[in-house]
Amino acid sequence: MHAATRLAWKTLIHASRWLFYSSLCVLADALDTVLSHLIPDIRCPAILLIQSSDADSLSDETVIKLIVRPRKLSPDSSAYQITSRTVAKISQDADEGATDASEANALDLVAKKTNIPVPRVHRVIKQEERYVILMDYIPGQTLAQLWPTYSIWKKSRVAFTLRRYIRQLQHLKATPATPPGPLSSQGPRICENPGIFSSMRSSLTPFASYAELAVFFNQRCKVALDHYKIPENDPSRKRRFDDSGPLVFGHxxxxxxxxxxxxxxxxxxxxxxxxxxxxxxxxxxxxxRQGDRKSDYNFWDCLVPFICGPYFKQEQWLSSIEVGLYYRE
Known part of the structure; x- marks a missing residue:
């Protein structure tokens, strides 16, 4: 098969895949809109019932003392169950001297502006260069534990629910003055998303604007293309970071x-x-990038374009410049 023919088939397959997921997303969103009119849009009752914490009577000093390894929720977690209904989580902000805990800000925003079930923040404790966030302990099992036991129908129901969550989050749009990255009252913060920024996270500085974020990635793209010695007249030289849509809130x-x-x-x-x-x-x-690569999650990967939208071109572009994200000039 000639190279031109292979390219044509590949293009056709990608287009068909995009059309399939796009159509599925449109149908799901239409169904979700109809259901939202038939069923009153009310806050999650479980969230409304949680008004206080059984750790409210504990002093900050006592809370800090309760943060010990045996109370960890999991070996690689930074969250500790300090009472039967309360978790203390150490914030993971990369910025030195951060004036607030971005995760607490995120949880407050989502709890106030969406119907997504999230732990409620009860207190934030400043301890030296870190913050400790007191939030609700949510009893149950992780989806990672249950996923292999779910039927195709139940997995599809999970995907539909998560798509509804993503739609709500993406209705939370940044204002023109809002910088990309974590929420903070102090202004721009270091973007801590390792799924995108990878090992460069520690060497990044905050982006003051959406335009700065786009410039950064386009520069990294040039580094990658130069690394691979791509000719200046190659079509890939014209591809750019997709900033055509607004900044929206995401997990x-x-x-x-x-x-x-x-x-x-x-x-x-x-x-x-x-x-x-x-x-x-x-x-x-x-x-x-963050998903589990076990065989049980093959269907999960198939559902991701439905949950988030089929952004195949953007993800392929990002993958193509990864070498540029690892090296700095």
Whole structure:
């Protein structure tokens, strides 16, 4: 088969795949809109019931003392269960001297502006160069634990629910003055999304604007193309960071391990430490990169374009410049 023929077939397959997912997304959104009119849009009752914490009577000093290894929720977690209903999580902000905890800001925003079940923040404690966030403990199992046991129908129901969550998040658009990245009262913060920024995270500086974010990625693209010695007249030299849409709010680490199937039957979203304002397609790219690569998750990967939208071109562009993200001039 000639190279031109192979390219034509590849293009046709990609176009068909995009059309399939796009049509599926349109149908799902239409169904969701109809259901939202038939069923009153009310706040999650479980969230409304949680008004206080059983750790309210504990002093800040006592809370800090309770943060010990045996109380960790999981070996690689930074969250500790300090009482039967309360978790203390150490913030993971990369900025030195941060004036607030971005994850607490994210949880507050999502709790106030969406119907997505999330832990409620009860207190934020400043401890030296870090913050400790007291939030609700959500009893249940992670979707990572349950996913292999689910039927295709049940997995599809999860995908539909997550797509509804993503739609709500992406209605939270940044204002023109809002910088990309984590939420903060202090202004621009370092973007901590390792699914996109990879090993360069520690050497990044905050982006003051959406335009700065686009310039950064376009520069990294040039580094990658130069690294591979791509000719100056090659079509790939004209491809750019997609900033055609607004910055929208995203979780940026939406994996089965960060979804709790609660005892109440709800799908609770936890671990908002990398949440922030990014282009909508970034949620898709991070879900593919942060997802579990076990064989049980092959169907999960197939559902990601439906959950987030089929941003195939943007993700392929990002993959093509990865070498540029690892090296700095």
């Amino acid at each position: 940026q680490d939406l994996t089965p391990a960060n979804i709790i199937v609660g005892e109440d039957g709800l799908f609770w979203i936890v671990d908002w430490s990398w949440a922030g304002y990014y282009p909508a397609w970034c949620e898709y790219a991070t879900m593919l």
